[in-house]
Amino acid sequence: MTVGEQSLNLLEYMPFSEGTKAAFLDKPSALQLRSELPRIDGATAFYPLYASFVQAVYPKDGNYHPHAWDSLALCSTTSRAYDSLLAGEADIIFCFEPSEYHRNTAAEDGITLQLTPIGREAFVFFVNQNNPVESITSGQVRDIYSGRITNWQELGGRDENIRAYQRRENSGSQTTLIAIMGDDQLIDPPTEHVFYGMSDIIKAAASYRNYENAVGFSFLFYCTEMVRNSEIKLLAIDGVYPSKETIQSGDYPFVREIYAVTAGDESSQVRQFKEWILSKQGQYLVKQTGYIPVK
Structure with a gap:
C-alpha cells in the first residue's frame, strides 16, 4: 500500500524548468549566489518553497x-x-522542528542546530468526506491518539471504531503530532496504520471502501495544494477551520514554524541566503508559495 512521497510529481516545482509551479519574484533578486552554493535539502511539503x-x-x-x-x-x-x-x-535544510532523535544525535556529536523561523503553517487533521464529524477539540485530538477515545460515536459520528493513522518515526508530521500530545502518551498503532509518506496517509483516508472510519494528519498546503484529494475533508479544531486567515490571526490552535535549519558554523553564502529569505523578497516568496510569512 505504501507508494512513498515520490508518487507526488515534485518535478512540477523544479527551479527553472519549463512551466514550473515554483513562485517567481516580480523583479530580480537583490541576492545572487554564483559560487560555493549552499547544498539544500528538506521536507517534501517545503520543496515548492525552497525551489x-x-x-x-x-x-x-x-x-x-x-x-x-x-x-x-x-x-x-x-x-x-x-x-x-x-x-x-x-548546508541548510527546510523543515519543521527536529525530532527528539535528531536533537539527541546532534547533542551527542557536539553539533549545534540553528533553527531560523521563516514561515508558518497549519497542522491539520482530516477524515473521509463521508464521515459526518466536522469538528473536534484539541483535547479530543489527544484523546484519540492516546487511545482514550476509540469510537466515532463519542464525537457525534457513527458507531464505528476510529482508525487513527500515524506516520513513521522522525517524520516531520509525526514529530509534530508528538509535540501537540504534550504529556499524553501516544498509542502504538498497528503496523498497517503507519505510513511512510504523507501522500499515502491521505490516499488511505480517502478510500471509501475500507477506510471511511479513518483519521489522519498532514499540513495545510501539502494536502490542499500538492495532493488535492477531493475524497478527504479537513476538520475544524476547537471550532476553527484551518485556513491562511486563521493561521495569520492565531485562531487556529495547531500552527507550526517552518525553519531554515543549519548545523555548526555557517558559510558566508548560507548567512546571506538566510538573511535574504527573511527580507521582503524572501518573505514575498513564502506568501506566494502558499505559506504564512513571519515578517
Whole structure:
C-alpha cells in the first residue's frame, strides 16, 4: 500500500524548468549566489518553497532535480534531510522542528542546530468526506491518539471504531503530532496504520471502501495544494477551520514554524541566503508559495 512521497510529481516545482509551479519574484533578486552554493535539502511539503528560493537566487545552469543524489536542491524528506545536515552532506535544510532523535544525535556529536523561523503553517487533521464529524477539540485530538477515545460515536459520528493513522518515526508530521500530545502518551498503532509518506496517509483516508472510519494528519498546503484529494475533508479544531486567515490571526490552535535549519558554523553564502529569505523578497516568496510569512 505504501507508494512513498515520490508518487507526488515534485518535478512540477523544479527551479527553472519549463512551466514550473515554483513562485517567481516580480523583479530580480537583490541576492545572487554564483559560487560555493549552499547544498539544500528538506521536507517534501517545503520543496515548492525552497525551489522558489533557488529559482530567485541560484544560477540557472545548476542541477536542482528533487531526487538526484548530486542535486543542489534535493528533497529527501524531513528525517533524511536532518540526517544529511548532521552528516555534513547538506548546508541548510527546510523543515519543521527536529525530532527528539535528531536533537539527541546532534547533542551527542557536539553539533549545534540553528533553527531560523521563516514561515508558518497549519497542522491539520482530516477524515473521509463521508464521515459526518466536522469538528473536534484539541483535547479530543489527544484523546484519540492516546487511545482514550476509540469510537466515532463519542464525537457525534457513527458507531464505528476510529482508525487513527500515524506516520513513521522522525517524520516531520509525526514529530509534530508528538509535540501537540504534550504529556499524553501516544498509542502504538498497528503496523498497517503507519505510513511512510504523507501522500499515502491521505490516499488511505480517502478510500471509501475500507477506510471511511479513518483519521489522519498532514499540513495545510501539502494536502490542499500538492495532493488535492477531493475524497478527504479537513476538520475544524476547537471550532476553527484551518485556513491562511486563521493561521495569520492565531485562531487556529495547531500552527507550526517552518525553519531554515543549519548545523555548526555557517558559510558566508548560507548567512546571506538566510538573511535574504527573511527580507521582503524572501518573505514575498513564502506568501506566494502558499505559506504564512513571519515578517
